[in-house]
Amino acid sequence: xxxxxxxxxxxxxxxxxxxxxxxxxxxxxxxxxxxxxxxxxxxxxxxxxxxxxxxxxxxxxxxxxxxxxxxxxxxxxxxxxxxxxxxxxxxxxxxxxxxxxxxxxxxxxxxxxxxxxxxxxxxxxxxxxx
Numbered sequence: 270x271x272x273x274x275x276x277x278x279x280x281x282x283x284x285x286x287x288x289x290x291x292x293x294x295x296x297x298x299x300x301x302x303x304x305x306x307x308x309x310x311x312x313x314x315x316x317x318x319x320x321x322x323x324x325x326x327x328x329x330x331x332x333x334x335x336x337x338x339x340x341x342x343x344x345x346x347x348x349x350x351x352x353x354x355x356x357x358x359x360x361x362x363x364x365x366x367x368x369x370x371x372x373x374x375x376x377x378x379x380x381x382x383x384x385x386x387x388x389x390x391x392x393x394x395x396x397x398x399x
Contacts (some may be wrong), residue, residue, distance in 0.1 A: 272350070273342050276314050278360075278379075279335035281323040283316035286376055288339055290353060290386065292393055310386040310395050312355060314339070318365055320377040328363035328379070335359075339382075355383035357397075 274285040292327060293311030327333055338354040362380030385394045 275340050276316055277337040277340075278307075278323055278381075279327060279337060281321060283314075283319065283338065283377075285292075285385060286315045286374070288312065288314040290339075306396070308394055308395065310355065310358075310393060311381040312339070312353070312358075312381040312383065313378070314381065315376050318377045319366075323361065324363060324377055324379050327360040331359070333359070333373070350387070354387040355381060355385065356387075357384035358382060371376055380384045 275289065276285050276288065289313040291311075292307055292371045294307050295305035296304040297304050309325070328333060332358075334357050336354070336356045336358065338352055339347050341351040342348070343350050357379050360379055361382045365375070365377045367375035383395075384397050385392060387393075
């Protein structure tokens with residue numbers, strides 16, 4: 270099943286080419302039992318580059334917090350299938366690339382670290398120092 274998705278960064282929307290997000294826990298290496306709280310809220314996203322510089326601006330300001338999200342759609346439908354929202358986030362990685370040897374668009378990749386990550390009705394909140 271094909272999907273289309275859009276990333277919203279601090280109010281600006283981008284068409285996604287690829288994304289992933291993750292959470293995790295440390296575990297005891299012999300028993301597999303969790304030994305820590307859930308950690309995470311990191312989002313990796315690659316989107317088509319545009320003339321806009323919003324992502325670059327967020328990256329170069331280490332104190333700029335923002336909110337946003339990802340909305341997933343089934344390719345043949347206009348109603349959202351799933352939404353991932355993040356709050357109190359920082360851009361912690363940024364790269365832009367192009368390859369004239371293929372038909373891929375010029376793309377921007379970002380890493381987002383969020384204090385709060387929500388999927389549907391469930392949320393995870395990292396315990397960040399104030």
